Amino acid sequence: MRNRTRGWVLALALLLAFPLCLSALDRRDFDRVVDFSVTLKTLAGLSEHQARGLAGRLLLLDGTVAGLQFLDPKEASFAVELELVGGEWIGEEDVKIYRCRVRFSGPLFFDRFPRRAPRFPSPEQILLNDRLLVVARLAGRTASEDGSPLWVLDGLYARPLR
Secondary structure (H helix, E strand, O other): OHHHHHHHHHHHHHHHHHHHHHHOOOHHHHHHHEEOOOOHHHHHOOOHHHHHOOOOOEEEEEEEEEEEEEEEOOOOOOEEEEEEEEEEEEOOOEEEEEEEEEEEEOHHHOOOOOOOOOOOOOOOOOOOOOEEEEEEEEEEEEEOOOOOEEEEEEEEEEEEOO
């Protein structure tokens, strides 16, 4: 009984101290870590020099899963790379497509990216053609199939937007 009371007192103390820790953070501190201004469109036009300013910062991107490639299907060393795409209309007849690749690795993502599309996917599972919200960091640049530069990101979080 005494240990339970001690646990509740500790939990209450942490709960009361949490808002004090948050008040020490301001918008400038947050902006040093996260960059909300980057979109798939701005990412597509980003030069290597401009990317240095984003080194280590978290990017919040949304797009559609246009492709999935399982780099390592084993749970312990799981790795998947998805192609995230978005677009915009140019006039009334043309669409400009923007894309990047996002890699997710580790056992945490094993159940989130099923190898075969389930008949009844859970809300957390991410499938081909899902609209997705991603938190990621720039990892490098590669070339797409047509030779154009393509950014590769390390994914930290992903949430389907259904």
